[in-house]
Amino acid sequence: MTNLKTFLFAVALTLTPGVGTGQALDPAELLKPLSDSWPTYSGDYSGKRYSALTQINQSNVKNLGLAWTSRITAGLNNAGGGGRGGGAAAAPTIIGGEGTGELNESGPNSRSSRIVSSILEVNGKLYFSTPDNAWAADARDGHILWHFVWKTKGGTHTGNRGLGMWGNRLFLETPDNYLVCLDATTGKELWHKMLAPLSQQYFSTNSPIVIGNHVMVGLGNDLDSPAFLTAYDPETGEIQWRWHATPQEASDPALKTWANLTAAKFGGGHMWIPGSYDPETHLYIVGTGNPTPAYTSKSRGEGDNLYTCTLVAINVDTGKLAWYFQTSPHDTHDWDSTQTPVLVDAPFNGRQRKLVITATRNGFFYTLDRVTGEHLVTGKFSPTANWDKGVDSRGQPVRNPAKDFDIAGALVSPTNAGATNWMPPTFSPDTGLFYVTTQDSYAMYYLMDTDPRGSMGLGGKDEQGAGSLGTFLTAMDYKTGKIAWRHQYPEAGAWGGTNVGHALLTTAGKLLFGGDPGGNLVAYDPATGAILWHVHLGDVSGPAQTYMLDGKQYILVSAVDSLYAFALN
Amino acid sequence: MSSAMRFRSGMLTHILLTVTIATGALVAGQGSVQAQTRARANEAGAVSDPAQVERGKALYGVRCTFCHGADARGGEGGPNLVRSGLVLNDTKGELIAPVLQNGRPEMGMPKFDLTPAQVADIASFLHTFRAAGRDPARNAPPNVLVGDAKAGQAYFNAKCASCHSVTGDLKGLGSKIADPKTLQQTWLMPGAGRGGSTVTNVPPKTVTVTVSAAQKFEGRLERIDDFTVTLVDAGGMSRTFIRNGLIPAVEVHDPLRPHKDLLPMYTDKDIHDVTAYLASIK
Numbered sequence: 001m002t003n004l005k006t007f008l009f010a011v012a013l014t015l016t017p018g019v020g021t022g023q024a025l026d027p028a029e030l031l032k033p034l035s036d037s038w039p040t041y042s043g044d045y046s047g048k049r050y051s052a053l054t055q056i057n058q059s060n061v062k063n064l065g066l067a068w069t070s071r072i073t074a075g076l077n078n079a080g081g082g083g084r085g086g087g088a089a090a091a092p093t094i095i096g097g098e099g100t101g102e103l104n105e106s107g108p109n110s111r112s113s114r115i116v117s118s119i120l121e122v123n124g125k126l127y128f129s130t131p132d133n134a135w136a137a138d139a140r141d142g143h144i145l146w147h148f149v150w151k152t153k154g155g156t157h158t159g160n161r162g163l164g165m166w167g168n169r170l171f172l173e174t175p176d177n178y179l180v181c182l183d184a185t186t187g188k189e190l191w192h193k194m195l196a197p198l199s200q201q202y203f204s205t206n207s208p209i210v211i212g213n214h215v216m217v218g219l220g221n222d223l224d225s226p227a228f229l230t231a232y233d234p235e236t237g238e239i240q241w242r243w244h245a246t247p248q249e250a251s252d253p254a255l256k257t258w259a260n261l262t263a264a265k266f267g268g269g270h271m272w273i274p275g276s277y278d279p280e281t282h283l284y285i286v287g288t289g290n291p292t293p294a295y296t297s298k299s300r301g302e303g304d305n306l307y308t309c310t311l312v313a314i315n316v317d318t319g320k321l322a323w324y325f326q327t328s329p330h331d332t333h334d335w336d337s338t339q340t341p342v343l344v345d346a347p348f349n350g351r352q353r354k355l356v357i358t359a360t361r362n363g364f365f366y367t368l369d370r371v372t373g374e375h376l377v378t379g380k381f382s383p384t385a386n387w388d389k390g391v392d393s394r395g396q397p398v399r400n401p402a403k404d405f406d407i408a409g410a411l412v413s414p415t416n417a418g419a420t421n422w423m424p425p426t427f428s429p430d431t432g433l434f435y436v437t438t439q440d441s442y443a444m445y446y447l448m449d450t451d452p453r454g455s456m457g458l459g460g461k462d463e464q465g466a467g468s469l470g471t472f473l474t475a476m477d478y479k480t481g482k483i484a485w486r487h488q489y490p491e492a493g494a495w496g497g498t499n500v501g502h503a504l505l506t507t508a509g510k511l512l513f514g515g516d517p518g519g520n521l522v523a524y525d526p527a528t529g530a531i532l533w534h535v536h537l538g539d540v541s542g543p544a545q546t547y548m549l550d551g552k553q554y555i556l557v558s559a560v561d562s563l564y565a566f567a568l569n
Numbered sequence: 570m571s572s573a574m575r576f577r578s579g580m581l582t583h584i585l586l587t588v589t590i591a592t593g594a595l596v597a598g599q600g601s602v603q604a605q606t607r608a609r610a611n612e613a614g615a616v617s618d619p620a621q622v623e624r625g626k627a628l629y630g631v632r633c634t635f636c637h638g639a640d641a642r643g644g645e646g647g648p649n650l651v652r653s654g655l656v657l658n659d660t661k662g663e664l665i666a667p668v669l670q671n672g673r674p675e676m677g678m679p680k681f682d683l684t685p686a687q688v689a690d691i692a693s694f695l696h697t698f699r700a701a702g703r704d705p706a707r708n709a710p711p712n713v714l715v716g717d718a719k720a721g722q723a724y725f726n727a728k729c730a731s732c733h734s735v736t737g738d739l740k741g742l743g744s745k746i747a748d749p750k751t752l753q754q755t756w757l758m759p760g761a762g763r764g765g766s767t768v769t770n771v772p773p774k775t776v777t778v779t780v781s782a783a784q785k786f787e788g789r790l791e792r793i794d795d796f797t798v799t800l801v802d803a804g805g806m807s808r809t810f811i812r813n814g815l816i817p818a819v820e821v822h823d824p825l826r827p828h829k830d831l832l833p834m835y836t837d838k839d840i841h842d843v844t845a846y847l848a849s850i851k
Binding site: 107111386442 | 627630634638643646672675677679680681713714715750757758793795796814821823828829832833835841844
């Protein structure tokens, strides 16, 4: 606890601006277990997405009804949104950015109109984002307070995972790689900083994570430019430290897992989904992306390619690696391990332990000690995964090179989209189960490019789907690594893209919420998977969340361009 | 990696200024191809306008790169466009436009709201990859016919012959689907997945909904989730039933179930052998 107190004191000292105003996020809120508010990506730092709220519970969830809905209008030339047809005054639109605006997307089918972000709830206000866009809304009725649009210079516009908050400031990553700092009250820009050059094919979809006076930022890149996690100063936007996922210097001990320094430097490992944070150890625990070239891996050498596809623990004060556990050594299928790690204090082999749990895109499930990185459990959450030759003494799967790919085609499970993907899992201390959206799917992987000189990024292969045996809501036992139960979504096909919703939530009301492939928001019994309540929304694109305001608990979810809030009737 | 290195170390500005078309060749890592690619007319004779290619490159970067890759050779879930027959056959967006406008929801591809001019810009950018994509020195010709046709015949007789016959429903399959890779994708999972042929006639999923011993409805499965099931009966009428757990009883009949059940059973050799055998059924 001494560490925690010191840390709280340090945070309080650095957080003077904006704290006095009604909007500002009290830094102490960020250290509390998830309850009334939702001040960071996963609700709290643990990544559990388990809320202590109990007003909505198993006995009354059948009475859940619509409290309000609100629709956004993304892009330029759209004033505000939310006031459509109602005659209400349009909310202000604030425009920033260094582009011309010609590339900004709008319209119902644009990714800028698809909310996949986690939604912050702080002091009665909601804050959320899509590529190039951010909004504030009133948490009592959803009406839009302001809309910020960034005139983009380009970059992959696949989705945006959400905003970070520090005091009265919000942080947005843009597809053309800027960190934009906004005033939470007005939506006006305070500053922006370039994160990486667009010309090197970087793109940014991540949610910044605010820890003390650090804004943690990871990027994306599907070519093979170097991957790094950077801490920025929330006041000035200056870089505090940077950690590279792969060796950038000859002295790096991880270099022995690569063919040479060039291969290592451009070896991938991008952290495009936020990690979780342990305030007691000051460790930020995050999953790294796939190595590159992703498929034709000859140029990477025969080694493990550290620290790609790895769960890493980074000290937030120093930016130094404390421990690591590689979840997919020498990956050859673009199965990045960027899934949200979940920090749990729970019994293991007769004693209470500080654990981290992760289910990675390659179909494997792990329980580790989060203080030391000690491996405890390995399991498979997708029984069809067929690319390994078993698990070695370190608890890591051993890749079967015959299943890398083949000129004539290799039948591999999972598909490139993975046995799971970015959609956040949840953990309920009530059941001791870890819940994750999964699929058992197959594809033929054809090697198309046998010349490693030219292999870059994700090219060099042709992946053609061969069918799915099912899509599931899967409950995993962290003590054994075995499936406790799973609910198959009827006749649901494989997810083709990676922007499906189905991010999960558990609550102390003994409820498990999530979107399903049929477009329903569903409440399940977390002990059994029994269905307790549902509503059809069409396409549940974002995470299920909850907050408490004026004595009323809300369940909040996004469905494409609309927010829906539910409460007890 | 040499081209990758140059790409990163400050050459890009120069390249962009020189001619955007070179980008496609750069990805290929072949200097000679790069020279050939400059100002190259595509098959239809349309000469790429550098400004149009530049606009198309920017649009592609925003809308397409994530799934199809920055080098159009395939990315997160999306197929390689350099070798796509549709893209190769397209001249100025006329074949690409319907795909962009309608999406391919069954493959996870969304719709895009683009003007005809924007589609033409994207097409123009994609066509800059053409020469590189066809460089025989770089691309391994997909040699899918590596299996043992005799072993494939034995496998077919053991696992497939209860439903299929090479003198019946599969007569002449090797001629109907001449490309071995397409043939392989098609027999593995007919009518589903990428790269399969459409010559096969896959019957739809059907469903039986038993409301009571006296009331039973059957038809083509239109939609199902945990809460409703919709079928279209023989008369063309669409009926939706509310589902409440096991009531009413719902039984889905998937004609591809045997193909799905085999997925965990195959070795890659089995697959290549069966493909070699079926390719010989002319």
